[in-house]
Amino acid sequence: xxxxxxxxxxxxxxxxxxxxxxxxxxxxxxxxxxxxxxxxxxxxxxxxxxxxxxxxxxxxxxxxxxxxxxxxxxxxxxxxxxxxxxxxxxxxxxxxxxxxxxxxxxxxxxxxxxxxxxxxxxxxxxxxxxxxxxxxxxxxxxxxxxxxxxxxxxxxxxxxxxxxxxxxxxxxxxxxxxxxxxxxxxxxxxxxxxxxxxxxxxxxxxxxxxxxxxxxxxxxxxxxxxxxxxxxxxxxxxxxxxxxxxxxxxxxxxxxxxxxxxxxxxxxxxxxxxxxxxxxxxxxxxxxxxxxxxxxxxxxxxxxx
Numbered sequence: 001x002x003x004x005x006x007x008x009x010x011x012x013x014x015x016x017x018x019x020x021x022x023x024x025x026x027x028x029x030x031x032x033x034x035x036x037x038x039x040x041x042x043x044x045x046x047x048x049x050x051x052x053x054x055x056x057x058x059x060x061x062x063x064x065x066x067x068x069x070x071x072x073x074x075x076x077x078x079x080x081x082x083x084x085x086x087x088x089x090x091x092x093x094x095x096x097x098x099x100x101x102x103x104x105x106x107x108x109x110x111x112x113x114x115x116x117x118x119x120x121x122x123x124x125x126x127x128x129x130x131x132x133x134x135x136x137x138x139x140x141x142x143x144x145x146x147x148x149x150x151x152x153x154x155x156x157x158x159x160x161x162x163x164x165x166x167x168x169x170x171x172x173x174x175x176x177x178x179x180x181x182x183x184x185x186x187x188x189x190x191x192x193x194x195x196x197x198x199x200x201x202x203x204x205x206x207x208x209x210x211x212x213x214x215x216x217x218x219x220x221x222x223x224x225x226x227x228x229x230x231x232x233x234x235x236x237x238x239x240x241x242x243x244x245x246x247x248x249x250x251x252x253x254x255x256x257x258x259x260x261x262x263x264x265x266x267x268x269x270x271x272x273x274x275x276x277x278x279x280x281x282x283x284x285x286x287x288x289x290x291x292x293x294x295x296x297x298x299x300x301x302x303x304x305x
Contacts, residue, residue, distance in 0.1 A: 001179045004075040004095060005048075006030040006065060011164045012081040013047040018168025019079070024175050026057055027075050030068050032084050033061045069094040077178060079171055080133060092133050097178055101133050101140075125149050126159070128167045130174040132185055141185035143174050153245065155223040199226070205238075206230045208257035208305045212246050212273030219244045219275075227281065231304040237283035247276040257303040264291045266299060 002025045005016055019026050029052035037044040045053070052059040060068045065083065069091045072078050077097040080087065127147035134140040146166050150159060177183040199222070206215055206228050219228045219241050227240030251260050253269040260267040266277040281287045282297075293299070 001025070001076040001097070001175055002027045003175065004028040004030065004068075004072045004078045005081075006078065006083040007048045007081040008032045008046045008084045009082050010047040011160060011167070012083070013051045014161070014164035015079075015081045015168045015171055016048055016051055018165075018172055019175075020055060022172045022175075024172070024179075028060065028068075028071055029057045030060045030062070030065060030072075030083070033063060066091050077175065079175070081167065081171070086137070087133065089135050092135065101131055123150060126163070128163055128170050130170045131188075139188060139190055141187045143177070143183050143185055144170060146170050154220065155243070156221045156226075157224045204229050206241060206303070208268065208303055209271040212270040212275050215270050215275050216244055216246050232299070233301065233304070234299075235283060239283070240281040240287075241277050241279075242281060242287055243279035244275050244277050247274040249274065249276070255302065257305045259300055259302065264294060266290045266294070268303060 003019065005019065005026050005028070007013065007016060007029075008031050016026070016029065029048060031046045031049040031052065034043050034045050034049070036042065049059060049061060060071060062068050065085050066088055072091065072094040073096075075095050078091075078095045080101040125147055127145055129145045130143040131138070131140040132143060146169060148162055148166055154162075174183060203218075204222060204226060206218060208215065208230075220243075222228045223242050227242055229238035230241055231238055247267055249262070249265075249267065251262065251267060251274060253274060254260065256269055256271050258269040260269060260274065266280070268275050268277060277290055279287055279289055280293055282293070288296075
């Protein structure tokens with residue numbers, strides 16, 4: 001099939017790369033315009049735009065995707081993956097075979113990205129769905145779903161990468177079925193849909209009074225791109241806890257947030273259990289392992305709860 005592809009971040013670039021290695025032809029790539037990014041606010045292309053340029057593909061970067069509807073109509077189907085705009089009807093139905101989109105998770109949930117909320121909640125499984133878009137928000141019928149477990153120590157970054165690879169597989173399989181007119185669609189039960197809200201600032205702060213399993217889920221879900229925050233009275237800003245594990249060490253616990261005595265280890269009492277902090281970043285510093293962090297400073301007392 002001759003496809004138009006719309007996407008922006010690294011997640012979408014992985015899916016585009018999967019299509020480029022398949023039997024399908026990508027005739028047009030649409031991505032968000034170049035924008036200032038990072039601390040230096042340097043104008044930068046999106047990962048999808050970078051890949052399209054490297055691969056010598058036709059690239060469009062309109063302010064609104066509807067401006068590319070005419071170009072999309074020259075293709076058999078439109079694949080959308082994390083593009084970053086809500087599509088209007090004239091764009092959704094521009095291609096003869098209609099659009100499909102690869103989006104986690106497997107069950108009806110709307111947000112960006114809903115799989116992080118699943119991870120944050122300690123769920124053991126997630127996945128991707130290929131659906132035919134309609135004018136609602138993730139309300140179209142499913143074409144296929146692929147699932148993957150969430151191992152107990154997997155970080156948010158690792159899960160995102162795994163889901164991107166799974167999404168690429170789903171899109172390639174789905175487009176092959178569409179080309180053969182064998183794509184089966186299943187309507188969603190929108191009454192079962194849940195809303196997965198964006199994680200606000202309060203959700204980034206570790207709540208030491210929670211059970212250690214819940215604290216650990218928060219840390220790994222927010223690593224590495226956001227980082228779970230912890231506040232200590234001796235520091236001017238938040239510490240980012242970037243990797244941790246549930247401690248099996250037999251130590252006497254204090255009130256939640258208490259830093260427990262342990263040579264070359266950072267152990268913190270939780271509402272139930274003890275968390276061992278493995279990697280962290282102090283304000284204005286780089287990420288360090290716990291032993292390296294402790295060589296440069298002492299960390300005693302209690303984190304704010």
